[in-house]
Amino acid sequence: MTSRYARIAGWGKYLPERIMRNAELEELVDTSDEWIRSRSGIVERRIAADHEATSDLGLRAAQEALHCAGVDASEVDLVLVATSTPDYAFFPPTASLIQEALGARNAGAFDMNAVCSGFVYALVTATQFVLSGACKNVLVIGAEVFTRILDWQDRTTCVLFGDGAGAVLLQPTDRPGGLLSSVLGSDGSGACHLLVPGGGSRNPASHQTVAAREHYLRMNGREVFRFAINRMPEAVATSLDRAGLRPSDLDLLIPHQANQRIIDWAAKRLELSEEAVFSNVARYGNTSAASVPVALCEAIDQGLVRPNAIIGMVAFGAGLTWASAIWQWNT
Numbered sequence: 241m242t243s244r245y246a247r248i249a250g251w252g253k254y255l256p257e258r259i260m261r262n263a264e265l266e267e268l269v270d271t272s273d274e275w276i277r278s279r280s281g282i283v284e285r286r287i288a289a290d291h292e293a294t295s296d297l298g299l300r301a302a303q304e305a306l307h308c309a310g311v312d313a314s315e316v317d318l319v320l321v322a323t324s325t326p327d328y329a330f331f332p333p334t335a336s337l338i339q340e341a342l343g344a345r346n347a348g349a350f351d352m353n354a355v356c357s358g359f360v361y362a363l364v365t366a367t368q369f370v371l372s373g374a375c376k377n378v379l380v381i382g383a384e385v386f387t388r389i390l391d392w393q394d395r396t397t398c399v400l401f402g403d404g405a406g407a408v409l410l411q412p413t414d415r416p417g418g419l420l421s422s423v424l425g426s427d428g429s430g431a432c433h434l435l436v437p438g439g440g441s442r443n444p445a446s447h448q449t450v451a452a453r454e455h456y457l458r459m460n461g462r463e464v465f466r467f468a469i470n471r472m473p474e475a476v477a478t479s480l481d482r483a484g485l486r487p488s489d490l491d492l493l494i495p496h497q498a499n500q501r502i503i504d505w506a507a508k509r510l511e512l513s514e515e516a517v518f519s520n521v522a523r524y525g526n527t528s529a530a531s532v533p534v535a536l537c538e539a540i541d542q543g544l545v546r547p548n549a550i551i552g553m554v555a556f557g558a559g560l561t562w563a564s565a566i567w568q569w570n571t
């Protein structure tokens with residue numbers, strides 16, 4: 241049976257215990273706390289323990305989301321994991337590892353990779369499964385251990401990222417709201433600006449790729465910055481327009497937490513006040529697909545998401561990709 245609306249019935253997050261402050265990075269590369277703070281707004285980030293992989297982080301967030309919703313793992317129909325740092329380079333899917341560890345024995349499971357836009361892509365995808373009537377309980381997880389693909393000799397990238405996971409449980413409901421509109425975008429002509437050049441089918445792992453440090457993330461920061469400051473506000477404006485709303489109708493914008501300057505720029509372009517834009521980039525850095533769900537969890541826990549609130553979730557990342565969802569809180 242089809243359902244008219246989807247709702248977020250539960251939410252959870254997990255951040256590894258270990259905190260790495262900017263001062264520690266000063267020991268590794270030629271950088272400074274002042275440079276990192278002023279160029280990105282980042283003060284500290286979390287680093288997964290040696291024994292932790294992406295599925296371990298995702299599992300903890302998913303367990304919290306199920307607990308929050310009061311739903312048993314056996315009731316979950318689908319586990320959807322947004323990640324670009326899976327436990328294994330090719331397979332099995334990280335989603336299957338989480339499904340097994342949860343005890344979600346009745347669930348299908350697959351990964352989605354839209355990098356930092358991944359969670360918003362996955363949320364929009366999962367909503368379709370709920371609205372079509374195909375699923376009653378869908379776990380949507382954004383989980384990353386980005387610090388494992390960072391080149392700790394490259395000061396232009398290693399200072400910006402961190403590890404984490406966030407999850408939501410989606411269910412059908414008769415209460416109006418949920419996903420009002422979305423924008424999913426991609427411009428593959430910018431693929432070269434943010435990539436891991438080695439270890440895939442184009443440039444398989446070899447002694448040479450390892451020696452050339454090609455298994456680490458490479459980024460043209462200026463190009464990505466330019467892309468982000470334009471696309472992020474544009475995607476929010478377009479999705480609002482599709483919902484028949486204006487920026488002033490937004491109660492809270494939850495943007496991808498990559499850089500405080502990008503967040504501020506988007507807020508300015510959309511004429512949103514500081515209070516209407518959530519930020520925790522100072523504490524976690526860029527956690528890629530985990531960034532939006534972790535921010536959503538913290539916004540809810542801080543009482544910033546009230547019944548019927550109109551929330552915007554927006555992200556951008558490698559691909560290049562972008563995604564925006566307008567969600568009315570009907571939980």
Ligand SMILES: CC(C)(COP(=O)(O)OP(=O)(O)OC[C@H]1O[C@@H](n2cnc3c(N)ncnc32)[C@H](O)[C@@H]1OP(=O)(O)O)[C@@H](O)C(=O)NCCC(=O)NCCS
Nearest residue numbers: 271272275279356395396399461462464465498499556557
């Ligand atoms: C990476 C970023 C913070 C750099 O900020 P910026 O103001 O553009 O800085 P620039 O790239 O112009 O670099 C300025 C100088 O600082 C230097 N620099 C770069 N990283 C540094 C660091 N960690 N510490 C000190 N100096 C650094 C550069 O080498 C450059 O020196 P140069 O002028 O001698 O070449 C910014 O471009 C950015 O945020 N881009 C988007 C990245 C992003 O969000 N990626 C994830 C997408 S999901």
